[in-house]
Amino acid sequence: MAETDRQLWDRAVGGDGAGFGLLFERHARSVYNFAFRQTANWAAAEDAASEVFLVAWRRRQEVVFTNESGSVLPWLLGVATNLLRNARRGDRRAKAAIARLNANEAHPDFSEDLIGRLSDEAQMADVLRVFDRLPEHERDVLALCAWSKLEYEEAAIALAVPVGTVRSRLSRARSHLRELVETNGHELDERTVTT
């Protein structure tokens, strides 16, 4: 039987780095996709996923596992949320410089996979343009519950707030999103069609 997250975590804290490596293999995909949905950039998401695990290790005293499955994933996504939020608040000029650098370094590769990734990034960037108009805490709860499919209790662990707060934020987020879509419906439809 596979070891639980808690067992692997204990192994890692006890000095067995391989335990943490197994946790990385287990949850890297979820964290990677979560990070992509916050950045609209697959390469940045890959870096962010590694960073999330490193930060999680440094904050290992604060780790929280889910009650039922003993999964560490919700907490990891919480770490990712904070990390990516701080990155978003970072210096815009630095980000622009990095973007220019990346653009200059990009080598043309017309493989199917690359085209698919670029298409993903464009589509996600459009979605984020709408999402960014939501208050930060509503955006976070939507990203966790709607996109990463966390249960309310799991999102509560990720955001370190009570379950009731998750419910109310999610409800408000849906209302705000509905208003945004109605207000910008034409614009959104055009984007959806083009992507």
Next chain:
Amino acid sequence: MNPTLDLLPIPAERDFPAESLVARRDALVMSIAAEQQHSRAPLRAVLRSARSHISRVWLALIAVFVAVLALALSSLSGYQSRGGTTTEALIAVAGAAQIITVLAAPATRDGVRLGGQVLTLRSREQLARGVIAAA
């Protein structure tokens, strides 16, 4: 989940790139191993410091005891001969010197260095030898 979200379709999930998964995992494991190693070093320093501090305190207490004993003997034996008073004075001086020596002794990995020996609480003999050497 929500019809509104259907208006904002997001790309399908992708696997973490296989070619970098192993490399990133190994780099992560190496990083945390290095951090663990690094975090243990200060812990060792704290333990070492605590151990030398304890040794220092014990030696100082013994020295204080010797000094107090000498002073007590001196005050209780006003009728003693001149030779007896000299002995008590010597003991008092030795006790004071011992206090100064112990407090000024450099800390080492296991305790304090005194009289050419490293004194630890783990070795009563060592402690006794050190006290004698200092006195």
